[in-house]
Amino acid sequence: MSRYPLIPLAVAMLLFAAGPAFGQEQRPRNLFELLFGPPQQQQQVQPAPAPAPSRAAPPRAPAQAAAPPPPRPEVQKAADAKRVMVFGDSMAVDLARGLERFYAEDDNVRIIERGVGSSGFVREDYFNWQTALEEAIAANGFDIAVVIIGVNDRQAIGSSAPLSEAWRAAYSERVARFLSALNGAGKPVVWIELPPMERAQYGADMAQISALHRAAVQAAGGEWVETFERYMSETGGYTPTGPDLNGNITTMRKADGIHFSAAGSDKLAFYVDRAISQYHGGGGSRLEVADPLAGTDAANMLRPPFQGLGQSRLIDMASPVQQIGTQTHRANDLIVAGTPIAASQGFDIEDMLSAPAGRIDAFGVPRRDPVAVDNPSGR
Numbered sequence: 350m351s352r353y354p355l356i357p358l359a360v361a362m363l364l365f366a367a368g369p370a371f372g373q374e375q376r377p378r379n380l381f382e383l384l385f386g387p388p389q390q391q392q393q394v395q396p397a398p399a400p401a402p403s404r405a406a407p408p409r410a411p412a413q414a415a416a417p418p419p420p421r422p423e424v425q426k427a428a429d430a431k432r433v434m435v436f437g438d439s440m441a442v443d444l445a446r447g448l449e450r451f452y453a454e455d456d457n458v459r460i461i462e463r464g465v466g467s468s469g470f471v472r473e474d475y476f477n478w479q480t481a482l483e484e485a486i487a488a489n490g491f492d493i494a495v496v497i498i499g500v501n502d503r504q505a506i507g508s509s510a511p512l513s514e515a516w517r518a519a520y521s522e523r524v525a526r527f528l529s530a531l532n533g534a535g536k537p538v539v540w541i542e543l544p545p546m547e548r549a550q551y552g553a554d555m556a557q558i559s560a561l562h563r564a565a566v567q568a569a570g571g572e573w574v575e576t577f578e579r580y581m582s583e584t585g586g587y588t589p590t591g592p593d594l595n596g597n598i599t600t601m602r603k604a605d606g607i608h609f610s611a612a613g614s615d616k617l618a619f620y621v622d623r624a625i626s627q628y629h630g631g632g633g634s635r636l637e638v639a640d641p642l643a644g645t646d647a648a649n650m651l652r653p654p655f656q657g658l659g660q661s662r663l664i665d666m667a668s669p670v671q672q673i674g675t676q677t678h679r680a681n682d683l684i685v686a687g688t689p690i691a692a693s694q695g696f697d698i699e700d701m702l703s704a705p706a707g708r709i710d711a712f713g714v715p716r717r718d719p720v721a722v723d724n725p726s727g728r
Contacts, residue, residue: 430459431628434491436482437498437541439466440608444497444541444621447614451622461491469502470523479527486534493628494531495621497541499558500607503551512557521561528569538571539624541617544580545587547606552587572624576617594619 435445441464452458463485468476478498485491502511502520509516531538543559546552556577566573580601582588591601593612601613609617 424454424456426459427456430457431493432459432461432491433493433495433625434461434463434485435495435497436463436478437465437496438468438501439464440497440500440541440543441495442466443609443614444495444617446611447609447616447618448495448621450615451618467501469498469500469504470520470527471502471504471506479523479530482527482530486530486536491536493625494536494538495541495625496538497543499543499555499562502558503554512554517561520558521565524562524565525569528565528571531571532569537625537628538566538569539574539621540566540571541574541621542576544576544602544609545582547587547589547602549586574617574620574624576620579616579620580613591616 433448435441435448437444442462445460445462445464448460449462452460463481465476465481468478470478473479482494505511506516506519509519528538540562542563543555546555559577563573580588580591587606589600589602589606590598591613593599593601594616599612600610601616602608603610
């Protein structure tokens, strides 16, 4: 009798149970499929895993925006601060904003904006600048006048066409009357040149109007601030960009090709400050220097200048190069004007060999005349 009588019987029963499947499949089955059936039956037998319950993502905390920088402390202007009134059209509004930023921390200067859009010296029926100025003078409303005007003045005066000879005479008379009122009241005036404009013909007309302004201002002894060369391109025309006060190239003009941007106004305010610095105690470049002897017995002793007299002091530093006087010259004027400067007269080298008595290099050694030597052969 076989030692394992039940094994052949079990194998026969498995083959008999799987008999119909062999008739349906073309490939032989492995032991796993014989025990648990084909893959289709396994999928039916094995229950599908229950889907995991969906969990809503926890709401994100709102991102906190970066805290804005603290506002600059508002400086209380001194009671005797110089009042600078900015007269003119819409360009005066841009300039006034720049001057306000420039003097924001200076308690010695107060800016008063008096710009009126679409105004000028031509349309006195719209806004009369002569009347407005006389009212401001009568009210003692300012100490220094800053004027930038003219972008709306390319219009006829009566029957005179713009920039005609009759127009120029009438226009110049109005500008001179405006300046005469300022001089009569003892008010210093700083007049701003109109900058280059994007449209070539319009810019050329503004340059002619600025020339009339300049002639009248110089005749009245006012301060003239040039802008054309400071805001023009390398080719001598209009450019919307340029270096700011830090030397970075940025947008200087607004999209209309006429007005100043914030950076352009800030740059112009710097030049205006140079022009009016003689009339006020603020502005300029200053450096606070600590006293190295502060707190010692020698602090109150008499010392040479700029050695510190007290805890600290403000020392006026050399400011950027600025013109002396009111007369300005363009580069081409400097080339052709005047006569060449004569070179300084030279000196005789013998003067260096024999110093006269009393001169600093006369060391007391007497000069000896050279002794003639007879040498016919030249050797």
